[in-house]
Amino acid sequence: MQLNLILLLGALLFSAGLFVVLTKKNAIMVLIGIELMLNAANLNLVAFSRFDPQALQGQIFSLFVITLAAAEAAIALAIVVKVYRYFNTTDLDQINELKG
């Protein structure tokens, strides 16, 4: 496997995640974009960890990233469901009140 191809794929994943976060209106699509960006970081960490003889720091760090992504998805979806019950929409442009 080529290292540069993996790094390019990581860059593509991060840029696509950034595009999704910036342009989509639905809150769940923004969550999907954040997951893509976390995956791009994981890809780079694991790619460089392969050349690390015994320490495995990259793999262990990306294990922590996966755990944090799970926690983040759980919290964010709970907030999205709650916001939908209050505002009746998940359109991020229309959720602009702090206390209604």
Add this chain to the structure above:
Amino acid sequence: MELEALVFYFFLGLTGLSVIFIAITKNILYSAFSLILTFIGVAGLFIFMGAEFLAVTQILVYVGGILILLVFGIMLTQRLKGDHIKTGRYQWIFGFLISAGFFVILTTSIFKGAFEGLPWIDQEYSQEVELKSFGLSLMTDYVLAFEVIGVLLLIALIGAVRIAGNARKEGPDAT
């Protein structure tokens, strides 16, 4: 072309194509299902990079957990009337310019950095990462971070149940 390279390029293409499809589609459910393909492709690439444990964890946590949560979230937050669930988009020209510019910056820096020529990067180096050494270093060198991340996950899950539960009042008079 030998089989191993073929499988590697298959996973590479699968990840890239499904990620581009997520970026351009308007249907939320399609993008959630396309995210499955992305995660499976990344898991396959993890196996090629000698991280079998991470590949299995990726499939378990992402495909088995986060995606189910996402699909539940989509179902709970849309009025399902039988038509497609669409998402609008705004500022897509600026968003495309920013993300494409970022991609160009990353690509040029990857090629200029020439990571494949660094002295500690040995392309022929193909050691088998044993699961035993992975578990040992997780339980010795990184045990504090491991415990902290476990407690944080517990707190996050309790907080998610607390936020989404029915214990709090809804409406304008909510405290």
